[in-house]
Amino acid sequence: xxxxxxxxxxxxxxxxxxxxxxxxxxxxxxxxxxxxxxxxxxxxxxxxxxxxxxxxxxxxxxxxxxxxxxxxxxxxxxxxxxxxxxxxxxxxxxxxxxxxxxxxxxxxxxxxxxxxxxxxxxxxxxxxxxxxxxxxxxxxxxxxxxxxxxxxxxxxxxxxxxxxxxxxxxxxxxxxxxxxxxxxxxxxxxxxxxxxxxxxxxxxxxxxxxxxxxxxxxxxxxxxxxxxxxxxxxxxxxxxxxxxxxxxxxxxxxxxxxxxxxxxxxxxxxxxxxxxxxxxxxxxxxxxxxxxxxxxxxxxxxxxxxxxxxxxxxxxxxxxxxxxxxxxxxxxxxxxxxxxxxxxxxxxxxxxxxxxxxxxxxxxxxxxxxxxxxxxxxxxxxxxxxxxxxxxxxxxxxxxxxxxxxxxxxxxxxxxxxxxxxxxxxxxxxxxxxxxxxxxxxxxxxxxxxxxxxxxxxxxxxxxxxxxxxxxxxxxxxxxxxxxxxxxxxxxxxxxxxxxxxxxxxxxxxxxxxxxxxxxxxxxxxxxxxxxxxxxxxxxxxxxxxxxxxxxxxxxxxxxxxxxxxxxxxxxxxxxxxxxxxxxxxxxxxxxxxxx
Numbered sequence: 001x002x003x004x005x006x007x008x009x010x011x012x013x014x015x016x017x018x019x020x021x022x023x024x025x026x027x028x029x030x031x032x033x034x035x036x037x038x039x040x041x042x043x044x045x046x047x048x049x050x051x052x053x054x055x056x057x058x059x060x061x062x063x064x065x066x067x068x069x070x071x072x073x074x075x076x077x078x079x080x081x082x083x084x085x086x087x088x089x090x091x092x093x094x095x096x097x098x099x100x101x102x103x104x105x106x107x108x109x110x111x112x113x114x115x116x117x118x119x120x121x122x123x124x125x126x127x128x129x130x131x132x133x134x135x136x137x138x139x140x141x142x143x144x145x146x147x148x149x150x151x152x153x154x155x156x157x158x159x160x161x162x163x164x165x166x167x168x169x170x171x172x173x174x175x176x177x178x179x180x181x182x183x184x185x186x187x188x189x190x191x192x193x194x195x196x197x198x199x200x201x202x203x204x205x206x207x208x209x210x211x212x213x214x215x216x217x218x219x220x221x222x223x224x225x226x227x228x229x230x231x232x233x234x235x236x237x238x239x240x241x242x243x244x245x246x247x248x249x250x251x252x253x254x255x256x257x258x259x260x261x262x263x264x265x266x267x268x269x270x271x272x273x274x275x276x277x278x279x280x281x282x283x284x285x286x287x288x289x290x291x292x293x294x295x296x297x298x299x300x301x302x303x304x305x306x307x308x309x310x311x312x313x314x315x316x317x318x319x320x321x322x323x324x325x326x327x328x329x330x331x332x333x334x335x336x337x338x339x340x341x342x343x344x345x346x347x348x349x350x351x352x353x354x355x356x357x358x359x360x361x362x363x364x365x366x367x368x369x370x371x372x373x374x375x376x377x378x379x380x381x382x383x384x385x386x387x388x389x390x391x392x393x394x395x396x397x398x399x400x401x402x403x404x405x406x407x408x409x410x411x412x413x414x415x416x417x418x419x420x421x422x423x424x425x426x427x428x429x430x431x432x433x434x435x436x437x438x439x440x441x442x443x444x445x446x447x448x449x450x451x452x453x454x455x456x457x458x459x460x461x462x463x464x465x466x467x468x469x470x471x472x473x474x475x476x477x478x479x480x481x482x483x484x485x486x487x488x489x490x491x492x493x494x495x496x497x498x499x500x501x502x503x504x505x506x507x508x509x510x511x512x513x514x515x516x517x518x519x520x521x522x523x524x525x526x527x528x529x530x531x532x533x534x535x536x537x538x539x540x541x542x543x544x545x546x547x548x549x550x551x552x553x554x555x556x557x558x559x560x561x562x563x564x565x566x567x568x569x570x571x572x573x574x575x576x577x578x579x580x581x582x583x584x585x586x587x588x589x590x591x592x593x594x595x596x
Contacts, residue, residue, distance in 0.1 A: 004170050007162035007222050008233055009109040012215065015224045015231045016110070016146060019213060025228040026212065026261075037143040040136035042129060044077075044121045045114040048104045051091040053077065053120065062114035064144040065103045066207035068197050069119070070155020072097060076124040085120075098159035098166065099150050106148060106163050106217075116140060119156075137355030138210050138362075142261075147211035149204075152219045154197045160217045169219035189230070192218040202341035202348070206355040209334065212261035227262050258337050260359055263330055279314035283321060287442060324442065327364050328376050332415045334360075335371070335406065336386070339413040349407045369429070369439070369477055370405035377441035378423040378539050379415075382558050384517040384574050386412035402478045403571040404595050409519050421541040424557075425482040428459045432477070436461045439480070457483045459592070467567050469594040480595040484536035485588040486564075491530035492516065505533060505575065507582045516561050518573035535559040535575065536593070537583075557583055568594045 019026050043056040075096055077085060084090055091104070100117055107115045123129040133140070141147055152161050159166030175182050193199045193216075208214060216223040224231040277285060334356055343352060350371055357368040366375035373380060383406045401407040427439040436459070459481055464470050469481065489508035503516050516533070538558045556576045562569040577583060 003162075004168060005162065007106070007217070009106070011233060012222060012224065013110045016213070019224075019226045019228070023226060023228040026226050037139045039143055040132065040139055042132065043116075043136075043140065045116055046091065046104060046120060047113060048108040048115050049113055050088045051104070052088050053082065053085040053091070054114075057114060060114055061112050061145045062116060063103075063107045063112050064116045064141050064147045064207070064211065065100065065118075065150065066141075066147050066198075066204050066211070067099050067103075067150035067153055068155055068201055068204065070153075070157070070197075072155045072157045074119045074156055077120050077122065078125045079123050080125075082123065091120075097156035098164055099153050099156045102160035102164040102166070103148050103150070106160060109163075112145060116144065134351050135354055135358065137206065138358035141207055141210045141355060142212065142359060144211065144213075146213045146215050146224075147207065149198065149208065149214050149216045151192055151196050151198050151216045161219045162217065162222065167219075168221070170221075188220075189216060189218070189223045189225075189232070192216075192220055200342050202338060202343045202352045205338050205341045206352060209258055209260055209337075210355050210359045211259075214259075225259075227264075258330075258334055260330070260334070260356070260363075264363070277314055277316045279317060283317045287320075327360075328379055331360060331364075331373055331376060331380070335383075335413050336415070339386075339406065339411065343410075346410060349410070350401065353407075366440075370401050371407045372405060374439055374441055377427065377439050378425075378443065379421055381538055381560075382541075382574055383413050383415055385409070385519065386414035402480075402596055403519065404480060408571075411519075416541070421539050423539050424537040425484055425539075426457060426459075428481040429477050430479065436464070436481075459483070463592060464594075467592055469567060469592070478596065482593055482595070484591055484593045486534055486536050486591050486593075487559075487586045487588055488532060488534050489586055490533050490535055492533040493530060506530065507586065509585075511579075511582060513579065513582050514575050514577050516573045516575040518561070519571055533561055533572075534564055534569075535561050538574075562595075564593075567592055568596060570596055 039056050039058065041056070044053050045055075045057060045060075045062055046052075047054045075094055085094075096104075100119065103117065104115055107113075118133075122133045148160075150158070150160055152158065152166075161168045196218075198204050213226045214224065216225070221233040223233075277283070338353055338356065343349060353371055357371065357373075360366075360373065361368055364373055364375050366373050368374065369377070381404060406413045423441070423443045426443075427441075428436055429439055431437050461470070464481060469479075490513065491506045491508065491510075493504045493506060503518070505513055505516050507513050510530075536559065538560050540557050556578050557580075559575050559577065560571060561573040561575055563572050564570075
């Protein structure tokens with residue numbers, strides 16, 4: 001039976017100790033070398049015993065707070081106040097919002113000395129310090145012993161039910177049957193989160209995604225979720241009562257809140273995996289050299305009964321290909337979940353994703369370009385608007401992101417379910433340290449050859465300069481450069497479909513070619529039946545490959561719909577065609593394009 005006024009602090013501490021000492025999945029993940037998360041330099045903690053701000057303490061046990069700021073006035077740490085806030089007892093006399101004050105009380109009660117809270121541990125008036133801390137969110141939350149989630153709070157003034165003055169919402173029915181005292185269940189984590197303001201905010205999405213141990217404080221009780229289990233104050237037979245397969249109301253739905261740590265436990269490397277390639281394919285080595293890895297499949301064995309060993313790759317290559325699939329799906333689903341959330345300032349669209357990107361950057365061994373992983377860049381470019389628009393489209397202004405990034409639109413982002421793809425453009429970008437360089441991504445997975453023979457068409461700085469494409473680049477990496485096959489003969493039909501983001505288009509002969517899915521709202525309806533529109537192929541995907549000519553078999557050509565002025569283009573939307581004849585008959589012109 002739940003205590004109607006106070007959280008069982010002793011029980012919470014037992015959960016943490018049990019997880020640390022006996023949860024094999026949690027310990028295996030955190031011991032992986034690639035997850036050696038370090039507290040960033042210049043970080044600060046709250047010493048909850050002495051109630052003051054202290055400089056970073058290495059190798060210490062600390063908690064983090066994940067909460068919604070809301071519209072209330074917070075006591076923010078500034079450079080001028082820092083020396084005063086480092087004095088013993090300074091926070092005890094400072095006016096702090098109830099949620100932060102209660103988090104300090106909870107942290108102290110469960111035996112953890114240090115707490116990290118964004119409002120107090122980041123110098124809010126120091127742009128450099130703030131930027132560095134935001135860029136290191138993945139380290140801050142991933143290295144924490146536990147993240148306290150203020151799931152019942154609408155803002156920082158709401159407090160934590162069962163800790164401070166904020167009351168718990170309990171009305172537990174109790175009866176006695178055959179000498180047993182039975183109490184009705186009070187809280188289901190899924191239900192509490194679905195009703196919460198917390199589950200609607202983008203900043204809290206990344207904080208929950210990168211924390212490996214989460215303590216949810218709801219009005220119906222406390223819950224702790226780690227990589228292996230979910231604990232609740234009112235359940236004794238924890239694992240069976242909280243299993244996702246038997247109790248969906250108690251678990252967190254993966255789309256509304258994914259957790260990277262839990263997903264990693266499902267795909268740790270097999271102990272029997274080979275350390276080096278023993279076949280002819282060398283997928284991982286070829287990717288690291290920026291070569292095109294090819295992947296072949298056979299529908300059935302040859303009729304003569306022979307066995308073609310060249311179609312079989314070794315265990316090392318199989319593990320690499322499986323990890324590629326799993327990593328892409330993880331990123332895709334995280335973006336889907338993140339873009340359903342809301343932001344107070346749309347300029348935070350990339351900063352609020354920086355923690356997830358930083359975590360995946362370590363896991364995927366790649367860089368992120370405006371929210372898109374370089375490793376899966378050609379996959380990530382074919383984003384489109386999902387079934388619902390979260391908030392009105394962003395207005396033009398200084399905080400705009402490049403049109404090729406999903407961050408340029410305030411939409412729910414969706415991706416097609418394709419796992420096989422061949423890139424049709426070799427993208428280049430300008431790196432602040434290395435200058436002009438290729439985007440290092442997987443160029444082909446599950447396909448045999450690109451549409452064009454001259455797939456590798458390098459770009460030089462001299463070419464960009466002679467075409468006037470080096471001017472007007474304010475942010476390094478925001479512009480992409482590539483040789484593209486521009487088709488100007490496609491026609492956008494004037495009528496809209498049931499979805500305001502979609503418009504049909506046709507070939508120059510009037511044959512229906514497909515549907516354009518616009519990034520933002522489509523162009524206004526025209527009195528003309530057809531309006532010319534320009535496209536170029538990004539990639540080819542979703543087909544069952546066979547060795548031979550590229551146009552055999554069912555597949556799709558992914559096209560980017562653009563608005564172009566000379567050699568400078570912006571993205572309008574995405575579409576695809578499956579009718580190979582339309583592609584073959586269309587007039588194509590090679591152009592060196594700057595995509596912004």
